[in-house]
Every structure is written in structure tokens, then in C-alpha cells.
Amino acid sequence: MPSAADLLILLPTVALAFGACVLLLSEAFLECRNRGYQAAVAAGAAGLALSLALLQIAEPVTLSNDSLFRTVVQPDLFQSFIVATVSGGLLLSVLLSKGFLRARDAERGEYYALLLFAASGMTLLAMAADLVLVFIALEIMSLATYALSAWLRRDKRATEAALKYFLLGAFSSALYLYGVALAYGATGSTQLAELPKATLNPWIGGPAIALISVGFAFKVAAVPFHMWAPDVYEGAPTPVTAFMAVGVKAAAFAAFFRTIAVAFGGAPQHWGPVVEALAILSMIVGNLLALPQQNVKRMLAYSSIAHAGYALVGLSSASVYAGRVAGAEGLLFYLAAYTVAAVGAFGIAAVIERNELDAEKAWDLERFAGLAQRRPVLALFMAVFLLSLAGIPATAGFMGKLLVFRAGLDAGQLALVIVGVVTSAIAAYYYLRVIVSMYFHAPPGETEDLDRSAATSWGLGLACAAVVVLGIGPGTVMEIARRGAELLF
Template structure:
């Protein structure tokens, strides 16, 4: 509750910072606002409550996921160093949009009413549409923003229609109200299907993933990292709450849909990633694949599913932020046609002059591939364990086979970076960027060795 209020106020205040003559103050003040929002979120620890006419619920679980979202945003914005890597005329506008979009993300994890879910998705999405096209000089970014907006609008319409069907079946928007009269069950089934389609679009799960490769590639890298982590975490919590609260009585209906999405996401994400020569498109299809893994967690034991999603979100966010952070810093040292070069061969020979960046990139990609002694390994292990407990062995076999495919395309940038050729000139990193990359990498390793540090929370 408190971080939502804090970010709503700070977002508006950040807009007024744009009138300052010294634009450099916008960056530290914006980071301070996010740290304050993170700090006040723990005021409600062990003090659960309902707010806004019982349309939102705050408890320890929502606080933890909110902290994951806020920490991810802080790490990503610190890598931006005030958006100095792109010539923004008004950086305050973009910091404000990030803060206000975080309000939507926090609403998506704490809603108790489907109308509040809809508002949260819209607040988050509108900010992302603008941020995707933030670099106005980039025609590909403009195209990505339009595509994201149009497809997102259709997905929102489908979601809203699903909410209307849910209301028609149960007579309430409260997610804990179950259908009573069998006469309205068809509306209930339709509502479940449409709501699931609308939400899985946001997490780029197949077959609703078509927007992600173009949007990931066209958006400024800093905002690509933001949508790949913050949006995914918020989206999966929303899906979990809807399925296990609103539609807990018809698990036999939505389970086959989740099974199809898991299989499609794993196969499409990994197979298409193999052929990508653009690192951002590779990461986009990787995101589709990881959506499949996280959806697989929903098919496991209900009591463990939220804990598994929490751990997987942390592991995925740490590795993704690291990978995009390295790409952002290295790509601006190779400009082609006026744009940063972002293909896989950008990393060729990176180790020669940039050993630190090579190391953190390798660890991040190894974690995404699920190699032991990284957080990503335990994330997949917990998913497999929960899925095995519920008897989803066919999906586990598919997931294991696709994980082997993933090793191939994740190792491509690593092998290129290790080549003994003339590589990228020495990249000068600020102390803050070095600290952020070191923290995310250490987090990946520490959780890979001691997974119960956070897994035991749930």
C-alpha cells in the first residue's frame, strides 16, 4: 500500500524535476524515490490488510514480490546512469514513467478485484508503450512501439471481455467469489479463457509471444531489460492469483490450456532462439522459453508454486539484468548506421580487453541455461520437482530436451567472447555500473550455492 502511494507521489514530483537547470540531479533523486518506496513497503510486514474497499490486499507475499520488482527496477535504472547512453531531451519524463508504471506492477500483485487488476495492467502497459519508443531517432523503435501498442490494446480488450464474462457468471469482480449456478458455467469458462489469454500476452508466453522479438529489439536496451524482468514477475503473480483464486474450482478446464502453452513456449522459444543473430532477439525468445518454465510451475503443487515462481523470478531477473547490462555498455562502443550494434558477434574477442564483462556475461548466460552452481539451475530444479510431484512427466521430458537446446544458443555469445581475436576496445565502466553488475553476478552465484536463502521464505 505504502509503496504505491510513495511512487504515485514521487512520479509526479519527478516530472517537475525536469524544470531544473541541472538535469544530473534527476537521476540520484529518482533512485532515492525508488529506495524510499522499497523501504516503506516493509511497514506492512506481518500486518496484512485490505485497502480501497477490499479491492487490494497487502500481506507478506505481496511485500516480497513487490520488493523483487522494486529492486529489479533500481538495478536497471542504476545501469542507465541517468539515460546518458541515449540523447534524451527530458530524462525526468522517463524516470517518472518508470515510477508510475511500477504502480501498475504493484497493483498486479496485490489485487483482490479484477477491476484493480485491469487498472494495474493498463497503468503498467501505457508507460511501457511510451518507453519502447523513447528513442525517437530510431525508426525500428518507433515501429516496435506501435506494434506493442496495437497488439497490447487487442490483448487488453480480450482481457476486459473475459472480466465481463466472469462478472456475468458470478455477479462480482471479487477474485474469491465462486460460481454458484451451473446455468452460468459457460460464461465462467469463457471468462477464464479470455482472462488467461490477456495475461499470458503480457508475459510473452506462446502462442501470444509474437510481439516480443520485435519489441525487445526495437526498444532501448535499458527498457528491454525492464519489461523482461518487472513485467514478467508481476504477470506471473497475477496469473497465479487468478487461476488459484477465481478459477480454482475448474482446474480441470484450464489445466489443458496451460499444458499447451508450456509445450509451445518451450519448443518455440528455444528452437527459434537458435537461429537468431541478434542478441536482443535471442533474449526475447529466451524470455518465451522461461515463460514456459514458469507456467510449468503452476501445474505443480499449489502450496509450492508461489515459492517456486518467487525463486525463479529472482534468478531470471538477476541473470537478465546482467546480460542486458553488458550488452548496453559494450554495444555503444560499436556504432553502425548511427545505432549501437547489438548482434551476437559484438562480443567476439571481448575477453581480450574486458575480462570483467566477459566473466559476468558468461555467468549470466550459464544461469539462464540452468547450469549447476547458478541460481538458474535451482530455479529449473524446483520447477521440475513440483511438476514431477503432480505427474507432468511428458512436459518435464520436453523441458529437459529444450534445456539442452538452450545450452547451444546461450553458449554462442560465451564462445565468441572467449575467442583470441581483436575484440572490443576497453570499455570504461563507472564505479556504479561495476557495482551493479558485481551484485547481480554475486547474487546469481550465491543463490546457486545456497538456494534456501530465499526459497525457505514460502
């Protein structure tokens, strides 16, 4: 008999979707001019999902043998970790959205509802063990984020970003789906566990695996499938960019890892070299293109491509038997570390941004000049986030890089590690440039008041605390990531 306990696995997803429904209905039926409660409801749902995911980590859920979900979801620690990461990123993004939207008079229930629906898709993506569920979860996530990036619909950049994101996202989904159709033909099933059979029929199986991988590479914005990312990340409303950069990446990497490294773990010769090339290209191209950017938001967008490259090092190490557990562990920890640092950095870009639509030079480096004198705490937070993204010791980013590079060494992929270390050194330049501007340059003549709302302060404070805690005392989280990685194979 299928038992009610099987539903436990879905609790975080249900919490997010339920919160979204509450927000949609309240927007439709509550005649309340003050929409301040909406961010609270959304933050509550995100916090609930986060606590449920942490409970799942403390007390792993299992499915009964005849559960209806048995063939489609995988109730393991890996998914709980990703769900917790995504929910944490969502919570921070919600807190950072409130002041941003209020300043632009764009605070509506649908915004938070879309954020929550996107996150519910991400949680499904993290646990999916069936290619069709992966497709549906990808689409739940993507459709919500397409709409979110067009949220400021009178803004030229936002609509442009939404169009580019939509066209390339739908295109990559179609590639992925055709790959799934071919895999279904080769194996007679869409379960991940059956996927390795597809290699027996190279004429169908080969293109199937290639198309599925290209679909994922688009979603995580790995070079050469990254062209959409800078424009979309720059044009979308900044809190949305924060959530897209971390949530979409974490969830898509989880599904990518499950499909490639776990399902095809027995046949690494088919994907190992390709992932290695993707990782090297992403690290080099992402960092080099970020170097000349004067626009801090666009710089963070390019750096997000580079970070996809570092996470790919973890995936690539999993192609070698000796490095696969370390690779999965590194990937998980890296995604968590990137989530807190990137949400924080984009959050500060949102605070700095000018309020009017289509503002010129809204996120220019000059706008950060002298921030340490105007808002010392804000400058300190930004410095911590940037140092973490650069991978300076005592921050989360350093531990993340350490773990993925160690996995690369375990796997004997020396070239990958060398490229990683060298590009990290290059990356430090453009991160430190912002810090220098904040601390050593005089503030511009005219300065407007920056957002001081409580939600924003809480969001930034929590993100900063998480960066420091993950950097100084990463023990518990690393332990969970390690167990999650060990149980995966």
C-alpha cells in the same frame, strides 16, 4: 472504522509514485543542465520500495475487517515477494539506464518517472484481488512501458517496437476487459474470490475465463501469444527491454497465478491442460527460435519467451493439489532468479551496443568476440548471467529450474518436466555460444570505448552478486517463497 494502518500495504506503491512525481516536477522546474541527480532520485525511490517490501516480508501487514481495501487487495507474503522482485529489477534497470541514456543524450526526468510509474502499476498488479483493479494496474504498467519503448523517438526500430507493443498490448487489454465484463455478468461481482461462481454459467463463464487467460498469456508472452515479444524486446531501448522482460513478466505472472490458480483452484480441469500446453509450446518454440539468432539481444528476447514457459510449469503444477504449494514456490523463486540474471544480461547488451541511432548489427555476436581480453570483468559478469539463464548449478537459474521441475514432479506432470529438461539442454547451446565468443575468439579490429560509468558497474555488480547468492545460498529466499506459497491457498 477504517484505520490508517490499512495504508501500510500501499507504502511501496506510494514510494514509487511519489518518486515519479518528484522527478516530473524537478524536470519541469529545476533549471539544471546536469541531470545526473535524476537517476539517483529514481534509484532512491526504487531502493525505498524494495526496503519497504522487505519490511513487509519481515512483518506482514494485515487489513482491518472494515478496511476499504479489503475486497480489492490481498495483503499476503506472495505480493510482498513480487513487489520486492519488481523493485529490485527496477533498481538495477535504473542503474543500467544512466550511462546508456547519457551516451545517447536522452537523459530526462520523464524517463525515470515512467519507469517508476510502470513499477507502481506492477506492485498494484501483484496485490490485486479484484479484476477491475487488475485491469487498471495492467494499464498503468502498460501505458508507461509503451511510452518507454518509444523513448528514443528518432530511432526507427524504437518507434516500430512501440507501435507493435501498443497495438498488441491494447488488443490484449481489450480481450481481458471483455472477459471481465462477462465474468461480472456471470457472478455479479468482479472480486477474484467470487470468480469460481462463473463456472456455474458455462455460456458466459467459459468465454470469460478464456478471454481473461488469453489477456494474461499475451502479457507474459507465452506461445502462441508471443509474436510481439521478439520485435518489441529488440527494438526498445535496451535498459527498457531489461525492465520490460523482468518486471512486466513478474507482475503479470503474479496476477495470472492469483486469477487462475488461486481463484479457480477448485476447478483445475478447466485450465490445467491449457496451461500445460502453453508451457510446453513456450519452452519448445522459445528455445528453438533462439537457437539460430546471431543478434544477442534478439536471442535474449526469444529466451525470455522460453523462460515464460518454465515459469508456466510452476503455474501448471498448481493445477494438481499435490503440487500447488510447490508450484507457487517455484514460480516465485523462478521469477526472482530470472529477474536478476536477465536484467544483467540485457544490461551488458546495453553496454556493448553502439551509441548512434539505427546502428547496423548493434548487438551482433561478433561484437562480443574477445570481450574477455578487452573488459575481463564485464565478460565474467556476462558469463555468470548466461550460465544462470542456462540453469547451470551454483547459479540462481539452476535453483529456479530445480524448484519448478520438482513442483512438476510433485504434480505428476512428467511430460512437462521432460520437455523442460531437454529444452534446457538445447538452450545451453546458444548461451554457451556467447561465452565461447567472449573467451575464445579474437577481438574485432576496431574497438570503441565501452561505458565505464559507476552506475553501470554498480548495477551489473549487484545483479551478479544476486545471481551468485541466490545460486549458492538460496535458503532464506526459498523459505520466504515457500511461506508465501503456503499462505496463498
